[in-house]
Amino acid sequence: MAALEEEQVMVVGIDDSQHSTYALEWTFDHFFTPPPGSNSPFKVVVVHAKPSATSVVSLAGPGIAEILPIVESDLKKSAVRVIGKAKEICISKSVSGVIFEVVEGDPRNVLCEAVEKHHASVLVVGSHGYGAIKRAVLGSVSDYCAHQAHCTVMIVKRPKMP
Secondary structure (H helix, E strand, O other), X not given: OHHHHOOEEEEXXXXXXXXXXHHHHHHHHHHOOOOOOOOOOEEEEEEEXXXXXXXXXXXXXXXXHHHHHHHHHHHHHHHHHHHHHHHHHHHHOOOOOOEEXXXXXXXXXXXXXXXXXXXXXXXXXXXXXXXXXXXXXXOOHHHHHHHHOOOEEEEEEXXXXX
16 A cells, blocks of 8 residues: 555656657646645656767867867756756746756666666656658657657647747
8 A cells, every 4th residue: 555655756757848848837737726725646757868069069189179179068058948947847837846857868868777777667758840851861759759668758749830
């Protein structure tokens, strides 16, 4: 009986896209309903995968040593903005007790590892809505997670704008 009373963990993957912002808002609207302060069945962990500077810069040569620190600084600033936006959403939706993590690496691996680390029962990701060709070339984080994560994966699609 104690296992049923234990709070479940929901990992929400975010990036700097409107798709992930929508997914976070949608999740709070549908799983964390008023009144504020009421108990939710989930503990929320918001995870942002920050790319490494070397994965972003595909140059080699004498100037690379000067470029990498600048790129790394920009990636850190971007991660701070992404987490800041997620915190704003939490405040506006009256959701508290959220854990925020920035982890360096490929989003597919980072999210699946976060599921394992936190023993999550649900992973929420947004859908960028790529077509088949773009998805095949770029790879789909949501598709990868749906097949590899050891929990239920909820892919939240943003409605098409007219």
